Protein backbone atom coordinates (compact mmCIF):
# COMPACT_ATOMS: atom_id res chain seq x y z
CA UNK A 1 0.00 0.00 0.00
CA UNK A 2 1.42 3.39 -0.93
CA UNK A 3 1.91 6.13 1.63
CA UNK A 4 -0.55 8.97 1.87
CA UNK A 5 0.85 12.05 3.60
CA UNK A 6 -0.86 15.31 4.49
CA UNK A 7 1.76 18.05 4.69
CA UNK A 8 0.85 19.93 7.83
CA UNK A 9 3.38 22.74 7.60
CA UNK A 10 1.67 25.88 8.94
CA UNK A 11 2.49 27.94 5.84
CA UNK A 12 0.96 25.28 3.60
CA UNK A 13 -2.18 25.13 5.73
CA UNK A 14 -2.46 28.94 5.88
CA UNK A 15 -2.06 29.40 2.14
CA UNK A 16 -4.53 26.63 1.31
CA UNK A 17 -7.14 28.29 3.52
CA UNK A 18 -6.48 31.56 1.64
CA UNK A 19 -7.43 30.10 -1.75
CA UNK A 20 -10.46 28.16 -0.54
CA UNK A 21 -12.39 31.43 -0.22
CA UNK A 22 -14.80 31.82 -3.13
CA UNK A 23 -14.07 35.55 -3.38
CA UNK A 24 -10.41 34.93 -4.29
CA UNK A 25 -9.75 35.93 -7.91
CA UNK A 26 -7.69 34.28 -10.62
CA UNK A 27 -4.49 36.25 -10.02
CA UNK A 28 -4.30 35.47 -6.30
CA UNK A 29 -5.47 31.87 -6.75
CA UNK A 30 -2.71 31.24 -9.29
CA UNK A 31 -0.03 32.93 -7.24
CA UNK A 32 -0.85 31.14 -3.99
CA UNK A 33 -1.40 27.71 -5.62
CA UNK A 34 2.15 27.96 -6.93
CA UNK A 35 3.44 29.03 -3.52
CA UNK A 36 1.84 25.96 -1.95
CA UNK A 37 3.31 23.70 -4.63
CA UNK A 38 6.74 25.18 -3.92
CA UNK A 39 6.44 24.51 -0.19
CA UNK A 40 5.12 21.00 -0.80
CA UNK A 41 8.04 20.12 -3.04
CA UNK A 42 10.44 21.44 -0.42
CA UNK A 43 8.87 19.03 2.08
CA UNK A 44 8.73 15.96 -0.15
CA UNK A 45 12.28 16.18 -1.43
CA UNK A 46 13.77 15.74 2.04
CA UNK A 47 14.64 12.12 1.25
CA UNK A 48 16.61 12.77 -1.93
CA UNK A 49 20.06 11.18 -1.67
CA UNK A 50 23.23 13.24 -1.50
CA UNK A 51 26.78 12.44 -2.50
CA UNK A 52 30.16 14.01 -1.75
CA UNK A 53 31.86 16.31 -4.25
CA UNK A 54 35.10 18.25 -4.07
CA UNK A 55 34.69 22.01 -4.28
CA UNK A 56 37.46 24.55 -4.45
CA UNK A 57 36.35 27.71 -2.68
CA UNK A 58 38.55 30.82 -2.66
CA UNK A 59 39.92 29.38 0.62
CA UNK A 60 40.89 25.97 -0.73
CA UNK A 61 39.56 22.51 -1.49
CA UNK A 62 36.87 20.76 0.60
CA UNK A 63 34.35 17.93 0.32
CA UNK A 64 30.72 19.07 0.20
CA UNK A 65 27.28 17.63 -0.61
CA UNK A 66 25.41 17.58 -3.89
CA UNK A 67 22.28 15.79 -5.09
CA UNK A 68 22.90 12.22 -6.21
CA UNK A 69 20.74 9.66 -7.89
CA UNK A 70 17.81 10.14 -10.19
CA UNK A 71 16.97 13.44 -11.82
CA UNK A 72 13.51 14.88 -11.48
CA UNK A 73 10.63 15.77 -13.75
CA UNK A 74 7.36 17.50 -13.00
CA UNK A 75 4.26 16.29 -14.82
CA UNK A 76 1.14 18.47 -14.63
CA UNK A 77 -2.22 16.92 -15.43
CA UNK A 78 -3.71 19.52 -17.81
CA UNK A 79 -5.20 21.91 -17.31
CA UNK A 80 -5.29 22.52 -13.59
CA UNK A 81 -1.93 20.89 -12.86
CA UNK A 82 -0.30 23.73 -14.80
CA UNK A 83 -1.16 25.93 -11.83
CA UNK A 84 1.48 24.15 -9.74
CA UNK A 85 4.37 23.87 -12.22
CA UNK A 86 5.98 27.28 -11.73
CA UNK A 87 6.11 26.72 -7.98
CA UNK A 88 7.91 23.39 -8.42
CA UNK A 89 10.33 24.89 -10.94
CA UNK A 90 11.22 27.73 -8.59
CA UNK A 91 12.84 25.09 -6.35
CA UNK A 92 14.03 22.67 -9.02
CA UNK A 93 14.70 24.87 -12.05
CA UNK A 94 16.51 22.13 -14.00
CA UNK A 95 13.59 19.68 -13.78
CA UNK A 96 12.12 18.57 -17.08
CA UNK A 97 8.40 19.00 -17.64
CA UNK A 98 6.11 16.34 -19.10
CA UNK A 99 2.44 16.96 -19.83
CA UNK A 100 -0.59 14.71 -19.54
CA UNK A 101 -3.87 16.13 -20.87
CA UNK A 102 -6.93 14.78 -19.14
CA UNK A 103 -10.49 15.94 -18.74
CA UNK A 104 -13.22 14.43 -16.63
CA UNK A 105 -16.61 13.83 -18.23
CA UNK A 106 -19.04 15.97 -16.22
CA UNK A 107 -21.77 13.30 -16.22
CA UNK A 108 -19.93 9.97 -15.93
CA UNK A 109 -16.95 11.48 -14.01
CA UNK A 110 -14.73 9.23 -16.12
CA UNK A 111 -11.39 10.69 -17.30
CA UNK A 112 -10.42 11.07 -20.96
CA UNK A 113 -6.81 11.35 -22.09
CA UNK A 114 -6.16 13.86 -24.89
CA UNK A 115 -2.42 14.56 -24.76
CA UNK A 116 0.79 12.99 -23.48
CA UNK A 117 4.30 14.34 -24.03
CA UNK A 118 7.06 13.12 -21.76
CA UNK A 119 10.85 13.51 -21.58
CA UNK A 120 12.57 10.65 -23.42
CA UNK A 121 14.49 9.51 -20.32
CA UNK A 122 11.28 9.07 -18.28
CA UNK A 123 12.55 5.72 -16.90
CA UNK A 124 15.53 7.41 -15.24
CA UNK A 125 13.67 10.19 -13.46
CA UNK A 126 11.60 10.65 -10.33
CA UNK A 127 8.32 12.01 -11.67
CA UNK A 128 6.19 14.39 -9.62
CA UNK A 129 2.66 14.35 -11.03
CA UNK A 130 0.94 17.57 -9.97
CA UNK A 131 -2.79 18.31 -9.97
CA UNK A 132 -4.67 20.50 -7.47
CA UNK A 133 -7.56 18.04 -7.07
CA UNK A 134 -7.68 14.30 -6.33
CA UNK A 135 -11.44 13.64 -6.43
CA UNK A 136 -12.55 10.16 -7.61
CA UNK A 137 -8.92 9.39 -8.49
CA UNK A 138 -9.82 8.47 -12.07
CA UNK A 139 -7.66 11.17 -13.67
CA UNK A 140 -4.66 10.49 -11.44
CA UNK A 141 -4.84 6.75 -12.07
CA UNK A 142 -5.11 7.26 -15.82
CA UNK A 143 -2.14 9.66 -15.75
CA UNK A 144 -0.07 7.20 -13.71
CA UNK A 145 -0.89 4.42 -16.18
CA UNK A 146 0.08 6.66 -19.11
CA UNK A 147 3.49 7.28 -17.52
CA UNK A 148 4.08 3.64 -16.56
CA UNK A 149 3.21 2.55 -20.10
CA UNK A 150 6.01 4.81 -21.31
CA UNK A 151 8.55 3.37 -18.88
CA UNK A 152 8.18 5.41 -15.67
CA UNK A 153 9.60 3.61 -12.63
CA UNK A 154 9.35 6.21 -9.87
CA UNK A 155 6.21 8.34 -9.48
CA UNK A 156 4.94 10.60 -6.69
CA UNK A 157 1.53 12.26 -6.82
CA UNK A 158 1.28 15.79 -5.40
CA UNK A 159 -2.17 17.36 -4.94
CA UNK A 160 -3.52 20.33 -3.04
CA UNK A 161 -6.80 18.76 -1.92
CA UNK A 162 -7.58 15.05 -1.75
CA UNK A 163 -10.90 13.30 -1.19
CA UNK A 164 -10.86 9.99 0.71
CA UNK A 165 -12.37 8.27 -2.35
CA UNK A 166 -9.49 9.41 -4.57
CA UNK A 167 -6.79 8.41 -2.10
CA UNK A 168 -8.28 4.93 -1.83
CA UNK A 169 -8.62 4.56 -5.60
CA UNK A 170 -4.97 5.46 -6.24
CA UNK A 171 -3.68 3.33 -3.37
CA UNK A 172 -5.59 0.33 -4.70
CA UNK A 173 -4.67 0.71 -8.37
CA UNK A 174 -1.12 2.02 -7.90
CA UNK A 175 0.25 0.91 -4.53
CA UNK A 176 3.79 1.94 -5.55
CA UNK A 177 2.86 5.64 -5.95
CA UNK A 178 3.17 7.76 -2.82
CA UNK A 179 0.58 10.53 -2.49
CA UNK A 180 1.14 13.93 -0.89
CA UNK A 181 -1.65 16.42 -0.19
CA UNK A 182 -2.00 19.78 1.52
CA UNK A 183 -5.37 18.63 2.86
CA UNK A 184 -7.60 15.57 3.11
CA UNK A 185 -11.15 16.88 2.77
CA UNK A 186 -14.42 15.36 3.87
CA UNK A 187 -16.09 13.84 0.81
CA UNK A 188 -17.27 14.15 -2.78
CA UNK A 189 -20.68 15.65 -3.51
CA UNK A 190 -23.16 14.12 -5.96
CA UNK A 191 -21.45 15.94 -8.88
CA UNK A 192 -18.03 14.56 -7.97
CA UNK A 193 -16.72 17.81 -6.49
CA UNK A 194 -14.63 17.77 -3.33
CA UNK A 195 -16.36 19.23 -0.26
CA UNK A 196 -15.34 21.70 1.09
CA UNK A 197 -12.58 21.68 -1.58
CA UNK A 198 -11.69 24.61 -3.79
CA UNK A 199 -14.43 24.43 -6.40
CA UNK A 200 -13.34 23.84 -10.00
CA UNK A 201 -9.58 24.34 -9.82
CA UNK A 202 -9.09 24.69 -13.58
CA UNK A 203 -11.77 27.35 -13.87
CA UNK A 204 -10.44 29.23 -10.85
CA UNK A 205 -6.86 29.18 -12.17
CA UNK A 206 -7.68 30.22 -15.70
CA UNK A 207 -10.81 32.33 -15.22
CA UNK A 208 -12.97 30.14 -17.45
CA UNK A 209 -16.25 30.21 -15.56
Ligand SMILES: O=P(O)(O)OC[C@H]1O[C@H](OP(=O)(O)OP(=O)(O)O)[C@H](O)[C@@H]1O
Pocket residue numbers: 077078079080081102103104105109111131132133134135136137138139140166192201202203
Ligand atom coordinates in the same frame (compact mmCIF):
# COMPACT_ATOMS: atom_id res chain seq x y z
O1 LIG B 1 -10.09 12.62 -9.43
P1 LIG B 1 -11.02 12.93 -10.55
O2 LIG B 1 -12.45 12.58 -10.24
O3 LIG B 1 -10.57 12.35 -11.86
O4 LIG B 1 -11.07 14.52 -10.69
C1 LIG B 1 -9.95 15.33 -10.62
C2 LIG B 1 -9.63 15.94 -11.95
O5 LIG B 1 -10.64 16.90 -12.30
C3 LIG B 1 -10.03 18.15 -12.57
O6 LIG B 1 -9.72 18.32 -13.91
P2 LIG B 1 -10.83 18.61 -15.03
O7 LIG B 1 -11.35 17.34 -15.61
O8 LIG B 1 -11.84 19.56 -14.48
O9 LIG B 1 -10.00 19.28 -16.18
P3 LIG B 1 -9.34 20.75 -16.21
O10 LIG B 1 -8.13 20.66 -15.37
O11 LIG B 1 -9.03 20.95 -17.64
O12 LIG B 1 -10.34 21.74 -15.68
C4 LIG B 1 -8.79 18.12 -11.71
O13 LIG B 1 -7.84 19.06 -12.09
C5 LIG B 1 -8.33 16.69 -11.84
O14 LIG B 1 -7.53 16.45 -12.98
Ligand SMILES: O=c1cc[nH]c(=O)[nH]1
Pocket residue numbers: 080133135192193194195197198199200201202
Ligand atom coordinates in the same frame (compact mmCIF):
# COMPACT_ATOMS: atom_id res chain seq x y z
O1 LIG C 1 -13.62 19.45 -6.54
C1 LIG C 1 -13.15 19.23 -7.67
C2 LIG C 1 -13.19 17.95 -8.25
C3 LIG C 1 -12.65 17.78 -9.49
N1 LIG C 1 -12.11 18.84 -10.13
C4 LIG C 1 -12.08 20.07 -9.57
O2 LIG C 1 -11.56 21.01 -10.19
N2 LIG C 1 -12.61 20.24 -8.36
Ligand SMILES: [Mg+2]
Pocket residue numbers: 080200201202203
Ligand atom coordinates in the same frame (compact mmCIF):
# COMPACT_ATOMS: atom_id res chain seq x y z
MG1 LIG D 1 -11.81 21.57 -14.35
